[in-house]
Amino acid sequence: xxxxxxxxxxxxxxxxxxxxxxxxxxxxxxxxxxxxxxxxxxxxxxxxxxxxxxxxxxxxxxxxxxxxxxxxxxxxxxxxxxxxxxxxxxxxxxxxxxxxxxxxxxxxxxxxxxxxxxxxxxxxxxxxxxxxxxxxxxxxxxxxxxxxxxxxxxxxxxxxxxxxxxxxxxxxxxxxxxxxxxxxxxxxxxxxxxxxxxxxxxxxxxxxxxxxxxxxxxxxxxxxxxxxxxxxxxxxxxxxxxxxxxxxxxxxxxxxxxxxxxxxxxxxxxxxxxxxxxxxxxxxxxxx
Amino acid sequence: xxxxxxxxxxxxxxxxxxxxxxxxxxxxxxxxxxxxxxxxxxxxxxxxxxxxxxxxxxxxxxxxxxxxxxxxxxxxxxxxxxxxxxxxxxxxxxxxxxxxxxxxxxxxxxxxxxxxxxxxxxxxxxxxxxxxxxxxxxxxxxxxxxxxxxxxxxxxxxxxxxxxxxxxxxxxxxxxxxxxxxxxxxxxxxxxxxxxxxxxxxxxxxxxxxxxxxxxxxxxxxxxxxxxxxxxxxxxxxxxxxxxxxxxxxxxxxxxxxxxxxxxxxxxxxxxxxxxxxxxxxxxxxxxxxxxxxxxxxxxxxxxxxxxxxxxxxxxxxxxxxxxxxxxxxxxxxxxxxxxxxxxxxxxxxxxxxxxxxxxxxxxxx
Numbered sequence: 001x002x003x004x005x006x007x008x009x010x011x012x013x014x015x016x017x018x019x020x021x022x023x024x025x026x027x028x029x030x031x032x033x034x035x036x037x038x039x040x041x042x043x044x045x046x047x048x049x050x051x052x053x054x055x056x057x058x059x060x061x062x063x064x065x066x067x068x069x070x071x072x073x074x075x076x077x078x079x080x081x082x083x084x085x086x087x088x089x090x091x092x093x094x095x096x097x098x099x100x101x102x103x104x105x106x107x108x109x110x111x112x113x114x115x116x117x118x119x120x121x122x123x124x125x126x127x128x129x130x131x132x133x134x135x136x137x138x139x140x141x142x143x144x145x146x147x148x149x150x151x152x153x154x155x156x157x158x159x160x161x162x163x164x165x166x167x168x169x170x171x172x173x174x175x176x177x178x179x180x181x182x183x184x185x186x187x188x189x190x191x192x193x194x195x196x197x198x199x200x201x202x203x204x205x206x207x208x209x210x211x212x213x214x215x216x217x218x219x220x221x222x223x224x225x226x227x228x229x230x231x232x233x234x235x236x237x238x239x240x241x242x243x244x245x246x247x248x249x250x251x252x253x254x255x256x257x258x259x260x261x262x263x264x265x266x267x268x269x270x271x272x273x274x275x276x277x278x279x280x281x282x283x284x285x286x287x288x
Numbered sequence: 289x290x291x292x293x294x295x296x297x298x299x300x301x302x303x304x305x306x307x308x309x310x311x312x313x314x315x316x317x318x319x320x321x322x323x324x325x326x327x328x329x330x331x332x333x334x335x336x337x338x339x340x341x342x343x344x345x346x347x348x349x350x351x352x353x354x355x356x357x358x359x360x361x362x363x364x365x366x367x368x369x370x371x372x373x374x375x376x377x378x379x380x381x382x383x384x385x386x387x388x389x390x391x392x393x394x395x396x397x398x399x400x401x402x403x404x405x406x407x408x409x410x411x412x413x414x415x416x417x418x419x420x421x422x423x424x425x426x427x428x429x430x431x432x433x434x435x436x437x438x439x440x441x442x443x444x445x446x447x448x449x450x451x452x453x454x455x456x457x458x459x460x461x462x463x464x465x466x467x468x469x470x471x472x473x474x475x476x477x478x479x480x481x482x483x484x485x486x487x488x489x490x491x492x493x494x495x496x497x498x499x500x501x502x503x504x505x506x507x508x509x510x511x512x513x514x515x516x517x518x519x520x521x522x523x524x525x526x527x528x529x530x531x532x533x534x535x536x537x538x539x540x541x542x543x544x545x546x547x548x549x550x551x552x553x554x555x556x557x558x559x560x561x562x563x564x565x566x567x568x569x570x571x572x573x574x575x576x577x578x579x580x581x582x583x584x585x586x587x588x589x590x591x592x593x594x595x596x597x598x599x600x601x602x603x604x605x606x607x608x609x610x611x612x613x614x615x616x617x618x619x620x621x622x623x624x625x626x627x628x629x630x631x632x633x634x635x636x637x638x639x640x641x642x643x644x645x646x647x648x649x650x651x652x653x654x
Contacts, residue, residue, distance in 0.1 A: 027592075075494065076497070099494045100494060101465050101492055101494045101495035101498070102390065102465075102467070102492050102494065102495075103424070103462065103465050103492065103495065104495075106390075106395055106396065106397075106424045107424045107425065109395050110395065110396075110423060110424055110425045111425060114425065137592060138591065139590075139591035139592050139621070139622065141622070142591065142621070152538075153538070154536060154537070154538025154539070155536045155538065155562075155591075156534075156535050156536030156538065156539040156589045156591060157536060157538035157539045157542055157589075158538075159589055159591040159621065160539060160542075160589045160620065160621075163589070163620065163621065180537065180538070182390060182392045183390070183392065183395050207538070209537075209538055209541060210541070212392045212393075213392070213393060214392070214393075217393060233542070235538045235539075235541040235542040235545065236541040236544075236545070237545045237548065238541075238544050238545050238547075238548045238554065239541055239544065275545075275549060276542075276546055276549075276642055276643055277539075277542050277642065278641065278642060278643075
């Protein structure tokens with residue numbers, strides 16, 4: 001089963017002909033992703049790695065039945081690109097682009113909801129269901145098929161954690177990078193809900209960081225709704241208050257959103273906390 | 289980006305939002321045109337300036353001159369006062385609180401208002417702060433405004449004025465891509481006008497390109513941090529003596545956390561991001577050298593980024609320009625074996641695990 005992404009996703013790439021687009025179309029195909037179309041206005045008729053390029057999303061959907069879009073366009077064109085995909089009938093969107101003005105993100109997150117579409121990101125590495133598909137820029141070589149669901153607000157930190165699971169022969173059902181921005185489409189709660197229902201997922205790993213209250217809300221949700229074991233790592237325990245640590249999301253303000261408050265909330269929900277990223281794999285190994 | 293109070297008020301004027309008559313003052317010559325009594329207000333990007341003595345009321349020219357010299361240059365929670373705003377006093381009838389901010393959980397703008405505005409808003413209980421969330425797809429509607437204003441204890445005319453005020457502020461919040469617009473207090477004056485006595489405006493950095501009229505001041509950055517920002521490198525100076533270079537904000541934070549477990553303290557947070565461009569790696573090391581850490585800890589996970597390319601960049605900087613402190617490295621992921629060989633060849637210490645490298649770095653920094 002896996003969550004949000006499997007063999008049924010027919011992927012169209014928006015921003016397909018740039019350096020990133022070309023590289024990741026190749027990498028996704030190598031992983032087994034069904035990449036059916038690319039879109040770059042003005043470049044219709046070309047091909048990238050054997051994938052036909054269209055001038056707009058409507059044409060791409062009409063010709064290829066694409067149902068999923070990977071958005072790689074620059075920040076200032078991202079809102080337009082997401083709206084176009086949603087209006088063309090795309091039902092799953094993965095928005096990789098970083099530095100999108102949050103007022104834009106707010107608008108497209110709500111429009112996606114209105115259109116009943118799943119939107120992952122923005123500012124995220126994407127989603128991978130090993131053995132099935134990968135929609136995004138996550139490195140394919142770190143994954144292994146299995147039964148651990150991973151949801152994370154971070155990029156490289158997730159790769160590190162997934163890699164350490166794979167090194168211990170612990171495979172994953174789906175790994176989803178939710179994104180580091182203050183406004184994101186798919187949240188920890190959405191991922192938890194989907195992993196709970198997924199028959200291929202036996203345990204869940206959450207990777208959080210300081211800023212916002214997403215982890216605290218997830219902890220509340222776990223107490224009421226999740227029966228599967230949950231493991232977590234929180235980055236930023238030693239970040240000084242008020243300093244921005246790269247991600248717009250990683251801000252500590254007014255005592256809320258600190259690592260302590262998140263760890264406390266998770267402990268209350270019986271979530272096992274790792275002190276080092278790679279310790280997650282040790283904790284999961286003991287459990288399985 | 290946080291605007292100073294006076295910059296926020298300039299934006300307010302653009303939206304026909306009333307503010308007290310006032311101007312920036314450097315010396316007594318600038319007092320001309322202002323009526324006594326007026327108030328001198330330190331311009332700092334942080335709250336609590338009133339309690340720190342950064343706001344003073346003046347009665348006459350002599351008094352004003354003396355108080356200006358007290359405020360100019362004073363230190364308010366780490367910020368030196370370089371700008372002072374002088375504003376005429378207002379006859380205050382009511383003090384309200386009004387803000388529009390971003391609710392991350394609901395992913396919507398949130399309007400908050402209270403009749404109990406003023407210095408101690410943070411201790412006002414939750415049931416006295418009225419809230420309305422605005423779905424960005426429909427924008428602000430009259431029912432939102434009625435929902436808030438009807439709960440404030442206001443007279444009919446006052447309600448009308450405050451309603452107009454809220455819709456203007458919301459328009460500014462959206463037009464200028466704000467993360468926050470806060471007015472505390474929002475005054476209803478003796479003659480029934482609504483006036484913004486203060487302004488706190490934060491504009492989303494990612495949207496600054498749409499607002500060329502806003503000039504960034506980067507007032508919260510150290511000189512090295514400014515330099516890094518110009519080069520597009522995420523670089524933050526902290527209190528410790530270990531310089532951390534990693535890729536990705538999450539991994540960089542996790543590296544700082546790991547050091548703490550061995551009683552090491554991060555002195556610099558440097559996030560290389562997704563780059564393996566040797567030029568960027570070189571710039572990163574140059575910045576790091578200028579920050580003079582006792583130890584540098586390079587922690588890389590190569591996903592799409594190839595470890596060996598980064599390692600080559602590091603080797604080049606170190607062999608060409610030298611480095612005067614130990615460098616501990618820990619490399620994992622894509623092409624890690626080649627990378628380790630390159631770094632060993634450059635004379636750097638390589639740790640086997642994050643824990644091992646964090647411990648080595650912490651020990652050396654002591």
